[in-house]
Amino acid sequence: MKTVSIDEAREREARISAIELRDLARPELDALEALMRERIRSSAPLIPELSEYMIFSGGKQLRALITILCAKMSNYSGKEHIRLAAAVEFLHNATLLHDDVVDEGDMRRGRATARGIWGNPASVLVGDFLLGRAFEMMVASGSMEALRVLSRAAALIAEGEVMQLAILGDVEAGEEQYFRVIETKTATLFSAAASVGGIVANCNAREVESLRVYGHNLGIAFQLVDDALDYGGESARLGKWVGNDFLQGKVTLPILLAFSRGNDDEKNFWRDKLAAQQRGTEDLSTAMSLVEKHDVLPKVLEKAKEYGTIAHDSLASFEGKYADALRGAVRFATDRKH
Amino acid sequence: MKTVSIDEAREREARISAIELRDLARPELDALEALMRERIRSSAPLIPELSEYMIFSGGKQLRALITILCAKMSNYSGKEHIRLAAAVEFLHNATLLHDDVVDEGDMRRGRATARGIWGNPASVLVGDFLLGRAFEMMVASGSMEALRVLSRAAALIAEGEVMQLAILGDVEAGEEQYFRVIETKTATLFSAAASVGGIVANCNAREVESLRVYGHNLGIAFQLVDDALDYGGESARLGKWVGNDFLQGKVTLPILLAFSRGNDDEKNFWRDKLAAQQRGTEDLSTAMSLVEKHDVLPKVLEKAKEYGTIAHDSLASFEGKYADALRGAVRFATDRKH
Numbered sequence: 001m002k003t004v005s006i007d008e009a010r011e012r013e014a015r016i017s018a019i020e021l022r023d024l025a026r027p028e029l030d031a032l033e034a035l036m037r038e039r040i041r042s043s044a045p046l047i048p049e050l051s052e053y054m055i056f057s058g059g060k061q062l063r064a065l066i067t068i069l070c071a072k073m074s075n076y077s078g079k080e081h082i083r084l085a086a087a088v089e090f091l092h093n094a095t096l097l098h099d100d101v102v103d104e105g106d107m108r109r110g111r112a113t114a115r116g117i118w119g120n121p122a123s124v125l126v127g128d129f130l131l132g133r134a135f136e137m138m139v140a141s142g143s144m145e146a147l148r149v150l151s152r153a154a155a156l157i158a159e160g161e162v163m164q165l166a167i168l169g170d171v172e173a174g175e176e177q178y179f180r181v182i183e184t185k186t187a188t189l190f191s192a193a194a195s196v197g198g199i200v201a202n203c204n205a206r207e208v209e210s211l212r213v214y215g216h217n218l219g220i221a222f223q224l225v226d227d228a229l230d231y232g233g234e235s236a237r238l239g240k241w242v243g244n245d246f247l248q249g250k251v252t253l254p255i256l257l258a259f260s261r262g263n264d265d266e267k268n269f270w271r272d273k274l275a276a277q278q279r280g281t282e283d284l285s286t287a288m289s290l291v292e293k294h295d296v297l298p299k300v301l302e303k304a305k306e307y308g309t310i311a312h313d314s315l316a317s318f319e320g321k322y323a324d325a326l327r328g329a330v331r332f333a334t335d336r337k338h
Numbered sequence: 339m340k341t342v343s344i345d346e347a348r349e350r351e352a353r354i355s356a357i358e359l360r361d362l363a364r365p366e367l368d369a370l371e372a373l374m375r376e377r378i379r380s381s382a383p384l385i386p387e388l389s390e391y392m393i394f395s396g397g398k399q400l401r402a403l404i405t406i407l408c409a410k411m412s413n414y415s416g417k418e419h420i421r422l423a424a425a426v427e428f429l430h431n432a433t434l435l436h437d438d439v440v441d442e443g444d445m446r447r448g449r450a451t452a453r454g455i456w457g458n459p460a461s462v463l464v465g466d467f468l469l470g471r472a473f474e475m476m477v478a479s480g481s482m483e484a485l486r487v488l489s490r491a492a493a494l495i496a497e498g499e500v501m502q503l504a505i506l507g508d509v510e511a512g513e514e515q516y517f518r519v520i521e522t523k524t525a526t527l528f529s530a531a532a533s534v535g536g537i538v539a540n541c542n543a544r545e546v547e548s549l550r551v552y553g554h555n556l557g558i559a560f561q562l563v564d565d566a567l568d569y570g571g572e573s574a575r576l577g578k579w580v581g582n583d584f585l586q587g588k589v590t591l592p593i594l595l596a597f598s599r600g601n602d603d604e605k606n607f608w609r610d611k612l613a614a615q616q617r618g619t620e621d622l623s624t625a626m627s628l629v630e631k632h633d634v635l636p637k638v639l640e641k642a643k644e645y646g647t648i649a650h651d652s653l654a655s656f657e658g659k660y661a662d663a664l665r666g667a668v669r670f671a672t673d674r675k676h
Contacts, residue, residue, distance in 0.1 A: 006657065019444060042497055042500070043497070043501070043518075044409065044497055044500040044501045044504055045504075046500055046504060047497065047500055047504070094466075095466075097493070098463070098466060098552060099460055101439075101459075101461060102458075102462055103459075103622070107567055117587055120439070120440075120458075121439075121440040121503055122500070124436050124440055124462060124498070124500045125496050125500045125503065126471070127367075127442060127501065128432075128433075128436060128492070128495075128496035128499070129493055129495075129496035129497055129500065131466070131469055132489060132491075132492030132493025132494070132495070132496055133493045135473055135485075135489035135492060135493075135603055136486075136489045136492075139482065139485045139486050139489050142482070144477065144480070144482070147477045147485070148474075148477050151470060151473035151474045151476070151477050152470075152474055153458075153468035153470075154466070154468055154473060154474075155470025155471045155473075155474055156470070157466075157470070158463050158464070158466035158467035158470055159380055159382055159385065159467055159655070160468075161463045161465045161466070162380070162384055162385055162460070162464065162467065163381070163382045163460055164380040165384070165463065166382055166384060180381075234366040294576070312392050335525075
C-alpha cells in the first residue's frame, strides 16, 4: 500500500515556489495574458498604455492564478476560467489604481504609480474602464452564479476601502474593526477568485464553500503579511516604501499591537501622531522603534500563519498537483519577504 | 373613423412636462426610490450618507425613467425593470462622482459636490461601491442580455471620459472627435437605459434596436443642450457655474464653432487659452463674448433638435401614453433651460 505521510506531503508543498506555481498553469497564464492584452485595447490610446503599465508590471497575478488553479483542481477542461481569471485581475487592478489615488501613493511594486505618471484623472477613469471590462468578461463567461459572486465582491471591496478610510488615524479603532476592514477589502476578492474557479467547474455547493473558505483565509493571511512587511522585511530593498502605512495614518495590526502594549507616553504618541494631518520621518523612526520594542511583527506573522493553516486545511478533500499547488500558495503567501 | 392628426399628436406631446413624465410612472418611481434607498445601506455610514446626498438631490433620474417607460411602453408587467432602472441610476451617479473628482468640480445641481464635502477619496470609493451595487442589481434582474448591454456601457462610458481627457485643451480636436466623445460618454448610457427596458419586456430585436436608436439620439441631444447651457441659459440663476467647461479647458461644440468662425486673433485666443494651465474670469468674459458674437448657441441647439427628431421618429411603431411620454421627453430634453 502506497500512502504519503503527512511529512512527505508537507515537504512537497513547501517546495512549491511562486515560479513553480506559475509553471504549473503556464498555458493558462499565457492565454490569460493574451486575453488581457486584447481586452485593454481601446481607441483612446491612454487606456492600453496605462493598463499595460499597471497589469504587466511584475504583479504576481496571484488572484487570477487562484481562479485558474481552483478550476483545474476541479477537473475543469473548458476555457471560461481564463475569462473569469482576467475579470478578477482587472477588478484587482482597478482597485489598485483607485487606491493609489485615495492614498496619494507615489510608489507601487518598486515603480512610480500610474497616478504619478499620468495623474489622478487618468487613474480614476482607466480604473473605471477596467471595472467595466471586468464585468463584460464575467458576462461573457455565461455563469450567473460567478457573476453574483463577483458583483457582490466589487461592492464589498469598495465598502472595505470606505471602512478603512473611516478609521484612518484612529488608533483606538480596535482589532475587531481592523479585521473587518481586511476581510472586506482584501479577503473578499481572494474568496471570490477561488469560488468562481469552482463554480465554472460545476463543483457542488460543499466544494465551492471549501474554496471560499480557502480564499477568505488566504486573503486575510496575505493582508496580515502585507501589513507586517510595511514595517520591515525586504520591502525597502525592493523600492517599496517601508512605513507607508504609518505615514498615511493607516491603522494596521502592527500599530494596534504596539499601541495596546505601550505605556501611557507611547499610547499618547500613537494617538497624537496618527490623528495629526501629517507624520514626518522622525515620527516614523519612533513608530518603527516601538514596533520593534514590543516585538509585534512576529505576532502578526504568527496570526497570518493561523489563517494560512485554516486555508490549507480547507482543501483537505482535494487531491492532485493543483491541490498541492494551492496549498503551497498558502506557504508562499505567508513566508514571502516582500 | 377616429384618427389623431399629426398636429394633435404634437400638441399632446408638447404638453408633457418633466413633472407629468414622472407622474405617469409614479408607482414605479416610488418603488425605484425604495430600492435605491435599500441598496445604499452599508455598515460604513459614509456610504448611505454620501449616496443619499448624491442620488436624492433633485436629479431628474431621466435615465432610470427612460428604462421604466420603455418597459411599460412594451407592456411589461413584471418588477425587474425597477432593478434595471436602479442599476442605470447607480451607474450614472458613480460616473458623476468620479467626474467631479476628475474635473475638480465644486458645484453640481446648485449645491456643493460630494467631493467638496467629503473629499476625493470618499467620492472615488463610494462611486466604486455604487458601480458594484449596480452590477449586483443587474445580476439580480436575471437578464443576461441586459447585463451584456449594461456592462458594455460601463466600459464605454469610461472610454468616452478618457477620450474627453485626451482632447482637453485642444481646440483643434475637431467636431468629429467631439461627437465621438459625447456619443461614448453620454449617449451610451441613454441607449443602454432604453434598450434594457425593451429587453426585460421581451421585445424583439427590431424593437430593441428602435429603443437603442431612441436613447442614443436623445443622449446626444441632451449633451448638446448641456454643452450649450454651459455658456448661457438659466444655469447661473440655478447655481450651476456658467463657463465651467471653458474654465476646465473642455472643448465642446460652442467653442469648436466659435473657433472655426473666428478670425486669426480669435483663433489664437482659443488656442492659447485652452492650452494654458488655467483660465481666469477675464478669459471667460472674452470666451462668452466670442460665443455670442458668432451666434453659435442657436446652432448648437438646432443640432440638438435634429438628433431629437431622430429620437422622436425612432418610436414611430410604438403607441399609447408611454410612447407619447417618451416622445415628449425628447422635447423636454431639448427645450430645457437648465
